[in-house]
């Protein structure tokens with residue numbers, strides 16, 4: 001492990017060293033079965049216990065209410081761009097086969113929400129998509145300096161939800177654009193342990209404008225949590241129809257997508273298709289996964305196992321509250337130094353700080369050849385994965401759970417040194 005570098009990559013990304021060490025043993029021999037974790041049957045009693053434990057850990061750490069199921073699918077966030085649309089449309093058809101117009105509402109705050117909307121556009125072109133309209137609630141690019149970038153989460157006055165939509169999609173953290181919904185939590189009063197509704201998790205607020213959603217309805221709200229899952233509590237989780245996340249940022253190796261679904265959104269997709277809804281492949285049917293106890297087909301056994309190790313470690317460290325505070329400190333340190341660089345005209349934040357992601361901090365290094373110098377210096381110091389996404393360039397610092405505060409301190413020290421040299 002001595003030759004490992006500091007990995008600020010955006011995903012797949014760093015995993016905790018103790019987890020990797022334990023997993024490397026399990027590759028050879030899983031729980032004394034004499035069979036490695038990559039070789040064992042997904043129907044063995046050992047793995048069945050493992051997947052049940054992973055589900056339970058997620059339920060406990062995120063306080064998932066009994067109204068929701070925790071499912072393990074494959075195909076990453078990308079498959080859920082389709083999965084959410086198809087299952088929610090099937091639900092709509094079953095609720096009202098005669099409905100004249102069905103609407104899918106998209107909140108665009110970065111390139112991943114744009115990609116999700118594009119998938120919806122693809123799915124509704126045929127006869128069974130007739131009458132389905134894909135609508136934009138708000139587009140974060142409007143009002144940006146160049147009209148093309150996502151610089152902030154748009155103000156509430158710009159949002160326009162449809163009257164009776166069948167899906168409302170938003171991406172909680174935009175991994176490429178670096179925008180994220182704000183998270184405000186009420187600090188606990190010292191010496192007073194909050195209880196019930198007043199508990200720490202019930203109290204947090206988000207800048208997602210829940211108050212604009214229609215009252216008295218089960219919201220068809222879909223949150224893409226791919227790059228912020230498990231990094232802090234999920235505000236108003238119970239009010240979501242679906243929350244999904246590929247695990248490869250904060251939780252484990254790529255290959256499994258956690259889908260938290262409200263029970264009314266787990267529907268008989270075949271009955272819906274008979275009424276005219278778009279047919280749903282079995283590998284995307286939430287009902288197939290619920291009925292098949294998460295193993296209707298072969299899941300990514302290894303990935304799920306490693307997620308379990310990470311979750312066990314999280315619990316030992318203090319659960320989601322621990323990561324909330326750790327990640328808050330990490331991002332504050334990075335934004336602070338980038339702002340110092342801004343004041344000296346060496347760096348420039350790409351996103352307004354109030355909308356700035358805790359997980360992916362994106363900025364530009366100003367000046368001829370300066371970005372290359374920055375990356376080279378980082379590389380020499382054993383810090384990798386800092387190059388921005390190929391579509392937008394610049395620098396991206398990903399601060400997922402496994403990136404330690406000490407590692408962040410090293411990066412911050414380097415950035416400060418770089419600013420000194422460049423100014």
Ligand code: PMP
Pocket residue numbers: 011075076077078079112171173174175176224225226227246
């Ligand atoms: N949504 C978000 C926010 C993402 O960051 C990503 C991938 N990084 C995706 C969706 C697509 O996920 P996948 O690559 O797992 O299909």
